[in-house]
Amino acid sequence: MSDILNNLALPSRLAAFAGIAVATHLLVILVRQLAQRAFLSQQVNRYQKLRSIATLTTSALVFSLYFLAVGFILREFGVSLTAYLASASVLGLAIGFGSQGIVQDVVTGLTFIFSDLVDVGDLVEISGQTGIVKAITMRFVELGNAMGATVFIPNRTINNVINYPRGYVRCIVDITLRGDEASRDAIEATALRLMSLVQQQFPGIQMREPSSEGRIKFDAGKEILRIKFRIWPNREKPIETTYYQELISELKQIVPDYQPWMVSISYEVEKRVARAARKWLW
Numbered sequence: 001m002s003d004i005l006n007n008l009a010l011p012s013r014l015a016a017f018a019g020i021a022v023a024t025h026l027l028v029i030l031v032r033q034l035a036q037r038a039f040l041s042q043q044v045n046r047y048q049k050l051r052s053i054a055t056l057t058t059s060a061l062v063f064s065l066y067f068l069a070v071g072f073i074l075r076e077f078g079v080s081l082t083a084y085l086a087s088a089s090v091l092g093l094a095i096g097f098g099s100q101g102i103v104q105d106v107v108t109g110l111t112f113i114f115s116d117l118v119d120v121g122d123l124v125e126i127s128g129q130t131g132i133v134k135a136i137t138m139r140f141v142e143l144g145n146a147m148g149a150t151v152f153i154p155n156r157t158i159n160n161v162i163n164y165p166r167g168y169v170r171c172i173v174d175i176t177l178r179g180d181e182a183s184r185d186a187i188e189a190t191a192l193r194l195m196s197l198v199q200q201q202f203p204g205i206q207m208r209e210p211s212s213e214g215r216i217k218f219d220a221g222k223e224i225l226r227i228k229f230r231i232w233p234n235r236e237k238p239i240e241t242t243y244y245q246e247l248i249s250e251l252k253q254i255v256p257d258y259q260p261w262m263v264s265i266s267y268e269v270e271k272r273v274a275r276a277a278r279k280w281l282w
Helices: 001-004 010-041 046-077 081-098 098-112 181-201 236-253
Strands: 123-126 128-134 140-144 150-154 162-166 169-176 206-217 225-233 263-268
Touching: 098 140, 123 140, 128 150, 169 181, 169 236, 181 225, 181 236, 206 236, 236 263
Parallel strands: none
Antiparallel strands: 123 128, 123 162, 128 140, 140 150, 169 225, 169 263, 206 225
16 A cells, blocks of 8 residues: 555645545544444443443544554654554553543543442432432543533542432421311411422422322321422422421411421431342343
8 A cells, every 4th residue: 555655646645645534534423423323222221331331442442543544644654653653652651640630530430330339310419519420431420410500520539429319308398287177278278389389489409399298197196297399409498498487477377376396397218219130231
């Protein structure tokens, strides 16, 4: 091939080199398109670890194609391929020493991929940032937070991880029912109305719609109304302040001797639904 190129005129040689570069670039685009189609398939989406490994493999393949194309073009200009590989190795070693943070990112990313600590779709708190895991790459963990923004956390900065098993925090509001049946019905209606108002006024704090478990009667004769709010972590303030204060204010109008302690707010973690055992495609 070198003999053929040497016999060509300079414009033809330049056109040949440009053709090689274009062909390499088109091959890279083809590889990326095939990888993207594979990622979108339902089968691969079930294997998030395999998806992360495939991303790394695709990046390595794309780099190899560009690296070899540059090497072959330089050889046509008389640069020894052995010298090119040797200089690239020395340069790669120098870059490795100067970018230890990147190496640490890659090592930590591999740890995340091959462990069950965090998976795509989990609601987690990582290094003070809370969100749903969108991707785990070699350098970053990508989170989608409550504001709709994507947060990129460098793997080397991860020092603690909190995984919320159900994908939300369950806030339980127990409202004591007092008075005659008419008063109890009025208390229930008021609580449910304010529950809907919280959903409309503070949609950003909720992962799912709030719900009511209805009336619960205990053996001692006490009867309560239990309401569930499924919220983002650390987003409970509107319930503890606005909802609670408005509820107490309106309940006192129904039952004048109604006391603040008759409404309690607690937080519970529901039992996690067991994940199906994951198997590699092979």
